[in-house]
Amino acid sequence: MSSSIRTLKAGSHAFGKALLPAALAFALSPLSVHATTTAWASTGSHAALLITQSAAPATAGAPAVAATHYTLNVRGKPQVQELVTPLENTKKLQVAVSLNLRNADQLQAFIKSVNTPGNPAYGKFLTPAQFKATYSPTDAQVQAVVAHLQQSGFSNVTVSPNNTLVFADGNPATVATAFNTTMKTYTHGGKQRFGNDGDVMVPQALSGIVGSVMGLQNVSQKHTLSHLGAEVSTQATAGTQASGGSTVTHPPTDFPGIYDAGSTPTAFNTTVGIITWGDMSQTQSDLAVMTSAAAMSPVNVKVVPVTLGSAVDFSDDPDSDTEWNLDSQSITGTSGGVKQLIFYAAANGKGGPADEELTDAGITAAYNQAVVDDVAKVINVSLGEDETGSNQTGTQQADDAVFAQAAAQGQTFSVASGDQGVYIATGGDFETNAGVVLPSPFSLSSYSVSEPATSPNVIAVGGTEVSTNGTAWAGEVAWNDGIADAGDGNNRIWATGGGKSLFESAPAWQQTALGATTRSVPDISYDASTFTGAQIFIGGKRYGVGGTSLASPIFVGVFARIQTYANNSIGFPASFMYRDFPSNPAVLHDVTSGNNGVSYQGTTYGYNAATGWDYTTGYGSPDISKFNALAYTWGDHTPPTTAPPPPAPVVLKDGVAVTTQGPAGSSQQFTLVVPAGTATLTFRTSGGSGDVTVYVQRNSAASASSNIAMSAHPNTNTESVTMRTPAAGTYYVTVTSPSVFTGVSVEGLY
Structure with a gap:
């Protein structure tokens, strides 16, 4: 259990002084809670499995028989083809109850004010x-929910x-009692699926709380x-493109x-x-391989496990390692290195016991942990789902509350x-028939978008395909790799998400800039094509992702x-983007x-x-440098x-070699104190990879523009500078390379 989560028991000291109103206390008494006369109130969570009825035709001597069918409560309402049965009471269910924020209108006004x-x-x-x-549920409101869950049979x-989420362990029986x-349940693709078949309700006394x-469905x-x-050859390099711009993967x-x-820090x-x-x-191991290959400093990594009830399984999910590797290595490479990289890891059931399964409850809990910690200034979310499904289960409502708190605290979620x-x-998904790709089982004109990208308090990032000349930008188009194998035998489209939310109103900044009435995505975009994407280390090998x-x-x-340039003073930037871009x-x-979209029978969708x-x-x-110059004006204008x-120069000792490395274009500094009476002074480098140049200066830093000697043999790390009867003093040595250099030996001797 995370140390930042507190366990509550009925009558605990934390709420011992919080007296519930008499009516609420009566409504939550054991007798009234479980009585058949309980007055129920709706919540934002609806049925995951919708019940539909159909009648089989009557036959001779037999009346028509009503049959029950189920459809998924997502866009298009697809019917469940498998047999649906009651979920066994031995099934552990770990729920997260999201409580409504107080003063919601005041909070939205504050988010606008803090960025104006x-x-x-x-x-x-x-x-x-x-x-x-000011905005979280009160202790008394929280205790009312806790008491209801405990009296309904939930444990842990x-x-x-922040008082916004209550976690608990239960089973189908406790769910029926409480909600x-x-x-x-049914089995699909060899995996157990489960969900509630009716709206989630609470006693009237908890309405509004x-x-x-x-956690009631997966x-x-x-x-x-x-x-x-595909795997990338270890000999492959970016920079082999044609002069007109080509599409290749890049580290x-x-x-x-x-x-x-440019000069952006x-x-x-x-x-x-x-x-x-x-x-x-595995992700940390591959990140270390990446930084070593790029001659970058090791990343300061922290892992924060986020538990959900008694769910404490954090086993590896190999299918998702690619994602976490892509996230961490791309952030590290693009940023040039961060102060700290924090993984907020939800408990994972994909590789663990059958009764500990990953649901949206765990993901929302991970979002919330990043917010209550308030340490990470920018948080990446490379996850999503059908917005209709998320809305109907109540996940969208819970996520929006978390992201609103982040915006109030000056944090930015990128999704x-x-x-x-x-x-x-x-x-x-699409199907292929006789070599022709056909839509199935949906209409090509029925569009949908992804949650949580549609939240008004996140930056939604779409995808492009970038072409380059070497490592210089040459052009960009909207990302659409077309229809290809999804890796599971099915065909699917690989293209950037974008469109209109069905449920979220347009925030003020989109209303003003676009005239939009609903939240529209994405806000900005960057490279996403597999053909031009990132070379990511996975299991020690490089792949294009x-x-x-x-x-x-x-x-x-x-x-x-x-x-960093703005001293972390910029808040949630969406309103500034739509005002200034x-x-x-x-x-x-x-x-x-x-x-x-796709083109089919002469129509482009x-x-x-x-x-x-x-x-x-x-x-x-x-453009990073131009974006940086503009965005600095969004902060508090403290000196950047x-x-x-x-770093302090490495002090060399006479005749003792040291090994150095550095990313492309970087310099490593060394010093050697040379005594009077020295006959010959030599600095030399050898070995490793790269193409280094050596500059030497006496009593001040050495560079291309300030040196008394240099060595720059092309296409080699074997460099040497020798001086006769050098004057006594401190000699500064700079080793630099236009490309990554690793394992280079540096030695000074006299």
């Missing part, structure tokens, strides 16, 4: 304690530090948004060059979070917009750089071609890229931190 220059609240972000005091009841709904209940849940490509360290980081002073699940050991084009609801799960981490790395087009690569904002790539991809303190 000239407002007295501008830049004065809330602490978690301040948020809890815990409460999040007046029945649990059902409980917003939704998660038929609609978050999935990763990456696309694994993550190339993205700062492609998107013009690394993110050395900004902490970044990533939402994940399961064990992070991938989806990888199934406009067909999120069906997973983008794409998807909007690449685009979002690129933005996280970019924005983390900008936050239209009048500063030079900040952006405006993507004006491409589509995120989906949305087309266009000049300005569009439903495929938003405003396009920001432009670079980390330079």
Whole structure:
């Protein structure tokens, strides 16, 4: 159990002084809670499995017989083909009850004020304690929910530090008692599916307190948004493109060059979070391989396990390692290195006991942990699901509350917009008949979008396909790799998500800039194509990986750089983007071609890229250095931190070799104290990889413009500088290379 989650028992000291109103206390008494006369109130969680009735035709001597069928409560309402039966009472269910925030209108006004220059609240972000005091449910409200769960038979009841989520262990019987709904199950694809077949309800006394209940279904849940490509040869390099611009994969360290980081500092002073699940050991191991290969400093990594009730299984999910590797390596390479990288890992049932299964409850709990910790300034979410399913289960409502707190605290969640084009609801699946790709079982004109990208308090990041000259940007189109094998024998579309929310109203900044009435996504975009994506280490080997799960981490790395430059003073940036991007087009690569649907029988479906904002790539991809100059004006205008303190030069000893390395274009500094009376002084390098140059200066730093000697033999690390009868003093040596250099031996001797 996370140390930041507290366990509550009836009558606990934490609530001993919180007296419930008499009517509420009576309504929650054991007799009235379980009585058949209980007055029930609806919540934001509806049936995951919808019951439909049909009548079999009457036959001779036999009347018509009513048959019960079930459909999934997602876009299109597909029918369950398998046998649906009651869920066994031995099944452990771990629920997360989301409680409604107080003063919701006041909170929205504050989020606007804290991001409005000239407002007295501008830049004065809330602490978690301040948020809890004004906007979270009260202790008395929380205790009412806790008492109801305990009296209904739930165990291991815990409460999040911000009072917004209550976690508990139960089973179908306790769910029926507490929420007046029945649990059902069926087997699909060899896996057990389960869900409630009626709306989730609570006693009338809890109406207005409980917003939704998660963990009652696994038929609609978050999935990763990456696309694994082919293994990349260890000899492959980016920079072999034709002069007109080509589409090739790149190591993550190339993205700062492609998107013009220029002199924008690394993110050395900004902490970044990533939402994940399961064990992070393999991801950390591969991240170390990546930084070593790129000659970057090791990443300061922290893993925060996020438990859900008694769910404490954090076994590895090999199918998802690709995602977490893509997120962490892309953020590290694009940012140039962060202050700390925190994995908020939900308990994972995919590789563990059958009674501990990953549901949206665990993912929302991970979002919330990043918010209550309030350490990560930017948080990546490369996950999504059909918005209708998320809305109907109440997950969307719970997620929105978490993201609203993040915005009030000055944190930014970056969310991938989806990888199934406009067909999120069906997973983008298509079928092939005689070599012709056909839609099945849905209408090509029925579009859907991904949650949580549709939240008004996140940055939704769409995907592009970028072409490059070497490591320089050459062009960009909306990402659409077309229809291909999904890896499970099915065909599906691989394209950037984008479109209109069915449930979220347009935030004020989209209403003003776009004239929109509903939340529209994405906001911006970055590279996502498998053909031009990132070269990611997975199990020690490099693979090309794409998807909007690449685009979002690129933005996280970019924005983390900008936050470091602005001393982490910029709040949630959406309102600034929509205010300033239209009048500063030079900040952006405006993507004006491409589509995120399909063409079939002469009709093109989906949305087309266009000049300005569009439903495929938003405003396009920001140029890092120009974005940095603009975004600095969004902060508190304190002097920027432009670079980390330079490391002290390595002190050499006479005749003792040391080994060095560095990323492309970097320099490593050394010093050697030379005594009077020295006859000969030599500095030399050898071995390793790269193509280093050596500069030497006496009593001050050495560089290309300030040196008394240099050695720059092309295509080799074997360099040597020798001086006769050198003057006594401290000699400075700089070793640099235009490309990554590793394992280079440096020696000074006299």
